Amino acid sequence: MNRFGYDRPSDVAEAVRDGNARGVRFLAGGSNLVDLMKENVERPVRVVDINRLPLHAIEDHDGGLRIGALATNSETAWDARVEAKYPVLASSILAGASPQLRNVATAGGNLNQRTRCLYFYDNTTACNKREPGTGCSAIGGVNRVNAILGASPSCIATHPSDMCVGLAVLNATVNVTGPLGDRTIPFADYHRLPGEDPSRDNTLKPGELITSIDLPDEDFSGNYTYLKLRDRLSYAFALVSVAVVMRIENGRIAEARIALGGVAHKPWRSKTAEGLLVGEVPSQSAFLAAAHALLEGAQGQGANDFKIGLARRAIVRACRQAADGTPQSQIDKRVA
Amino acid sequence: MPTKLAEPTAQTAERLIDIDLTVNGKAEHFSIAPWVTLLDLLRERLDLTGTKKGCDHGQCGACTVLVDGKRVNSCLTLAVVRDGSEIQTIEGLSSGDTLHPMQQAFIDHDAFQCGYCTPGQICSAIGMLREGKADGRDAIRENMSGNLCRCGAYTNIADAIESVQGREDAR
Ligand SMILES: Cc1cc2nc3c(=O)[nH]c(=O)nc-3n(C[C@H](O)[C@H](O)[C@H](O)COP(=O)(O)OP(=O)(O)OC[C@H]3O[C@@H](n4cnc5c(N)ncnc54)[C@H](O)[C@@H]3O)c2cc1C
Ligand code: SF4
Ligand code: FES
Ligand code: FES
Numbered sequence: 001m002n003r004f005g006y007d008r009p010s011d012v013a014e015a016v017r018d019g020n021a022r023g024v025r026f027l028a029g030g031s032n033l034v035d036l037m038k039e040n041v042e043r044p045v046r047v048v049d050i051n052r053l054p055l056h057a058i059e060d061h062d063g064g065l066r067i068g069a070l071a072t073n074s075e076t077a078w079d080a081r082v083e084a085k086y087p088v089l090a091s092s093i094l095a096g097a098s099p100q101l102r103n104v105a106t107a108g109g110n111l112n113q114r115t116r117c118l119y120f121y122d123n124t125t126a127c128n129k130r131e132p133g134t135g136c137s138a139i140g141g142v143n144r145v146n147a148i149l150g151a152s153p154s155c156i157a158t159h160p161s162d163m164c165v166g167l168a169v170l171n172a173t174v175n176v177t178g179p180l181g182d183r184t185i186p187f188a189d190y191h192r193l194p195g196e197d198p199s200r201d202n203t204l205k206p207g208e209l210i211t212s213i214d215l216p217d218e219d220f221s222g223n224y225t226y227l228k229l230r231d232r233l234s235y236a237f238a239l240v241s242v243a244v245v246m247r248i249e250n251g252r253i254a255e256a257r258i259a260l261g262g263v264a265h266k267p268w269r270s271k272t273a274e275g276l277l278v279g280e281v282p283s284q285s286a287f288l289a290a291a292h293a294l295l296e297g298a299q300g301q302g303a304n305d306f307k308i309g310l311a312r313r314a315i316v317r318a319c320r321q322a323a324d325g326t327p328q329s330q331i332d333k334r335v336a
Numbered sequence: 337m338p339t340k341l342a343e344p345t346a347q348t349a350e351r352l353i354d355i356d357l358t359v360n361g362k363a364e365h366f367s368i369a370p371w372v373t374l375l376d377l378l379r380e381r382l383d384l385t386g387t388k389k390g391c392d393h394g395q396c397g398a399c400t401v402l403v404d405g406k407r408v409n410s411c412l413t414l415a416v417v418r419d420g421s422e423i424q425t426i427e428g429l430s431s432g433d434t435l436h437p438m439q440q441a442f443i444d445h446d447a448f449q450c451g452y453c454t455p456g457q458i459c460s461a462i463g464m465l466r467e468g469k470a471d472g473r474d475a476i477r478e479n480m481s482g483n484l485c486r487c488g489a490y491t492n493i494a495d496a497i498e499s500v501q502g503r504e505d506a507r
Contacts, residue, residue, distance in 0.1 A: 006353060006370035006416060027417065034373070034412045035393050047370065049417055074406075078469065098482025099467070100460065101394055103406045104413065234481035331478045 001037045005046035011053065012177060012211065018048045020179050020207040026050050028070060029104035031097070032113040039121055041114075041130060055108075055211055058082070063217030066175075069108035069210040073163065074099070076107060085219050087327065088243055091226035092166030094330040098235050108210035111164060111174065111190065114201065115157035115265075116237050118142055128154045129198040136198075143301040145237065148308055150264040155198030156301055159191055159266050165243045166226060168259035168267035170215050178208030191266030201265070220245035225321035225328055227314055228261075233333045238262035240311045242318035246277075253277045253286075258294060258319070263311060270294045282323035284316065291315035355419035359384070360428025368415055375399045375410035378425060386426035386455045390484075397483035400456035400463070401425050407463025409482075426455035429462070437506040438462050438497070445496035449487035457483045461497045465507045473498060 009015040019026055023045030027033055036042040055068040058079050065086070067076055076082055077093040097105060119125045119137040126135035138146050138156050146156040164187075172187040191202045204210075223246040230236040241261035247254040256277040260268040273293035280286040291312045298308045321327055328334065352367040359382060366381065375392075378384045378401070390398030392411045399411040402424040429436035438458050441447070448454040460483045464470050470479040476497050477490070485493065500506035 001371040004370060005351065008416075008419075027414070030414055030417065031394055031409070031412050034414060037371075038392065047414075049414075051417055074467075078467075098394075098397065099464065099479055100397060100400055100407045100409045100482045101412075103463075104408050234478055235484075331475050333474075333478075 001034075002040065002043040004044050006049065007046065008049045008052055012055070012209065015048055015050050015053055016178055016207065016209055018046075019209060021046070022206075024048055024207075026108075026209060028106040028109040029072065029101075030109075031101050031105050032109060036114060036121075040123055041121060050209070061214060065215045067107050067213045067215070069212055070106050073097070073102035073105040073107070073110060076163075077102065085221055086166075086170060086215055087221050088224040088226055088245055089163070089166040089170060089215070091224075091327065091330060092162045092241075092243055095226055095228040095238075095241070096162035107163075107213055110161055111210060111213075112202065112204075113159075113161060116145060116160045117157040118145070120157065129157055129194070132197070132199045139301065142303060144303040145239065145262075146301055146304050147264050148298045148300055148304060148311070149260070149268050149295070150193045150266070151299070151301075152194045152196065152198070154196055155194035155265070157194065157198065157265060158262055159201065159264070160237045160262070161267075162226070162228060162238060162241060162261060164191070165238075165241055165259045165261035165267045167213065167215075168269060169243045169245045169257040170218070170220070171257075172216075173214045174210060175212045175214065176204060176208045176210050178205060180205065182211075184214075187267075188269065194265050198265075220247070223248055223322045223325055225318050225326075226330075227318040227321065227328060228330075229310060229314055229335070233335075240307055240314050242311075242314045243267075244318045244322040246282075246319075246322045248282070248323065251281055253280050253282060253323070256290070256319070256322075258290065258315060260294065260311060260315070263298075263307060268294070270296070272296070277319075282319070284320070287316040287319040287323075288312075290319065353416050353419075355416055357415075357418065357420075358422040360423070360425060366415070370414060370416045372415050373411055374401070374403075374413040374415045374418060374423070377415045378410065378423070384425050384427050388452055388455060390452070390456075395484075396453070396456075397460060398453050398456040400460045400483065402459055402463055405463075405466060407460050407482075424459070426458060429458070436462070437500050437503055438465075441496040441500045441506070442493070445492045445499065446489075447492040447496040448485075448489050453483060453485045453487075453489075457485065457493055461493075462507060464497075465501065470501075476501070 025044040388398035390396035
């Protein structure tokens with residue numbers, strides 16, 4: 001690790017002042033930042049430890065929930081209100097990392113965790129995300145974990161979070177504050193595609209701090225699932241994951257939301273795909289049509305070509321689980 | 337409107353930070369650099385080498401300790417962040433010569449071979465029972481998935497934990 005200065009502000013205004021300088025990083029649970037600092041991928045001048053800020057609470061808000069940026073992943077997944085009303089979020093969190101990591105990983109840190117592209121971690125290789133302008137080693141390289149959707153000639157990285165895939169189908173919003181004041185970002189606009197500037201993972205402006213995440217007053221506890229497929233049954237990042245929530249009225253799908261993880265630079269949704277399901281009686285053919293629409297334009301990079309077929313089958317299976325009201329628990333390791 | 341960030345005020349010089357921790361019931365004071373991990377602090381400054389460094393990247397669980405009662409990976413924890421916390425390591429679990437029930441269960445069930453992962457497994461298992469979310473063998477296996485065992489003692493580890501799962505004093 002490089003040498004760095006350390007601040008421990010006790011209120012948000014002070015943290016924003018401390019964070020308002022180049023080379024400064026906010027430190028929450030540290031499970032991603034400290035890891036990257038050990039690899040010399042992150043070399044902050046100064047670290048602002050935000051753990052003493054009053055952003056830990058999970059509170060009722062506007063009929064929904066407000067999850068503090070510092071609520072840990074364990075606290076969120078096991079919150080009785082999350083379990084009851086937003087089980088797709090609880091399930092997506094419990095699919096990720098390990099119990100120890102979830103005890104320190106925070107909501108804000110989970111959103112801002114960096115990609116797991118192998119080359120991003122390897123300082124000896126070219127990587128536009130780590131060092132803009134150097135090139136992308138994953139294109140034509142070892143790219144089993146990389147993107148099949150929304151990639152660019154500059155970067156084919158994926159966002160590795162499970163929790164964010166759950167948040168995507170819940171239409172969450174992200175509350176931030178910073179040198180220019182407060183604003184609220186719809187979840188779909190929070191993460192971005194790499195385009196020509198893969199160094200930016202999200203739409204936060206320099207110095208902005210996440211303060212909380214809001215879940216709207218909606219209840220998808222009947223028809224949902226979070227299905228995660230990976231190289232081992234636990235404690236591995238998703239190759240493909242699918243979050244689905246549905247509202248079913250009189251035997252027909254009134255609303256469906258599907259998000260994919262592990263396949264793009266952000267959780268992947270498609271209005272067209274979701275629209276295809278509205279008014280349909282749940283069926284294999286309807287799910288398959290939605291899967292095709294959601295994967296429209298998918299492009300393999302060689303070693304990850306398998307993700308296209310895997311995603312198609314995973315979408316169909318996840319839609320079936322959601323429609324039947326038979327979500328697969330993260331303890332249940334059936335793979336087919 | 338994109339913001340331009342100010343240049344950092346030079347504060348990179350080595351600055352030691354004073355922290356207090358309670359480690360296995362004993363109050364300890366340290367002046368440390370901010371980049372010292374809790375794992376290195378325990379091993380290098382307190383000679384508590386029971387906590388192991390496996391991967392140093394959050395990927396194996398060998399460094400698992402209990403911080404304010406919760407299991408965490410000490411390798412990814414900067415010690416300064418935990419100022420004021422109570423830390424429990426494998427060395428602090430027994431009462432005198434009487435092993436903690438979880439330690440005894442690991443011996444009774446032959447739940448290790450080389451033993452390198454064992455301190456982390458035991459701290460993790462105690463943390464898991466305190467969480468109270470792992471009911472039944474499949475749930476134990478999933479909730480212990482943050483601890484790898486290269487010797488593959490998983491079956492006996494699960495047996496050991498299952499044998500004390502219901503006991504108050506195993507938490
Ligand atoms: C071995 C391993 C396996 C893992 N497996 C999975 C997995 O399967 N699925 C999964 O989803 N995740 C996985 N993770 C990642 C884990 O979920 C993240 O490391 C964690 O969520 C990050 O949260 P944190 O609080 O520790 O963040 P930190 O490491 O403290 O911070 C991460 C980033 O977020 C920024 N940040 C933190 N808080 C804020 C805030 N409030 N406002 C603005 N910026 C902020 C930091 O500056 C930093 O850039 C794994 C991690 C490890 C080490
Ligand atoms: S895919 Fe993105 S993160 Fe990976 S090497 Fe290419 S530029 Fe870097
Ligand atoms: S040494 Fe900490 S998880 Fe491996
Ligand atoms: S007993 Fe050898 S690694 Fe677990």
